[in-house]
Amino acid sequence: MSAYPQPLFVSPALPTELLWHIIHHCIYPTTLLICSSRAEFLSSAATDLKQQNQNPHPKPPDDENQDHTRQGPGISTTSQLLAAPLYQVAVARHIRVLFIPTVSHLRAFLSVFSVDTAKVSAPPQPPPLQQPHTADSSSTTGPPPLLLVYGFLDLHRDTSEWSVQGLSNTTAVLIEAARRVAFQAVVVEPKTEVTTEQQLLAERMPVLSGSARRVGPDFESGGWTGRTVDVRRVLGRWFRFRQRDWKREADRSIS
Structure with missing residues (x-):
């Protein structure tokens, strides 16, 4: 059985959702590209923060007797992100x-x-109550860095790399890089209002890089020549x- 962490393709996330997860659940020396x-x-x-502030969706309490004295009911993920404790900011x-900027750069x-080439140093030791989420990379029981x-x-x-060939070439380099330093390779796409995750995964691409789009009526719909x-x-x-x-993950963390 392979000892390498399983590469993951995770559901799309908004920028604030991604940042919240990284601050609260990722350990040093996680790298975000x-x-x-x-x-x-x-x-x-x-823009994400502005929209959340304009359209808050408070989470109703599960129990009317639940104690909300520490953070208050209906507090938003956005507010928690902006008011992150100093320790979380430090981490x-x-x-x-x-x-x-480009596939070639990636x-x-x-x-x-x-990890040796990174100019980012290890974080300070966490308070006891925050130890599970911000453990040092030397821990052998926690999740791997990402x-x-x-x-x-x-x-x-x-781009010309939008193809099975192009995507596979980059993916192979990504997974090899993660395995080389015992990280877990994770891919997350930006969440949009017009495209669901299923539509994203159902999108078609040609087999070979540099394939041409069809001319004529099908061009605007993204048709490709060949398979x-x-x-x-x-x-x-x-x-x-x-x-x-x-x-929901963030709401549970602040409830």
Whole structure:
């Protein structure tokens, strides 16, 4: 049986949901690769925060006698993220974050990825009550550090690498990089209102890189010349699919 952590393709997440999870559940030296520019990601996160503040959805208490004196009922994930304790902020500063603009940049970074080259130091020792979620990487019983790529499919889409060949080449480099340092490879796509997870995985791509789109009426709908394969089939060769309700996870953490 393989001793390497199983690579995961996890349900799409909003920027704030992803950041919440990393701050509360990821350990040093987790590395987050965001497949966009810093400005684009920060703009997306700011929009997400603004929308959540304008349309709050308070969580009703499960028990009318439940004690809410510490945080109060209906407190939002957004408020908790913005008002993170100083210790959580300190831990977040020790999570390595890089912004990746192209597929070529991603492959190049992964090909030489090493914990030794990181300029991010280990976090301070956590208070006893927070030990389970922020344990040092030397722990042998906790979860492994993550090599988490946010926007993996988006980075390939609308490029010559949007194909079984291109996606598989990058995935192979990602998983090899994670195994080399005993990390768990995880891919998360940005959540959108117009595309569900099932639609995302049902999207078609050509077998070979550089394939041309069909001309004529089918061009606008994304038709391709030659054989095509759905994304789920391609990713299924490498990843285990994991359903996650990011919002519910955060709500449970602050309830």
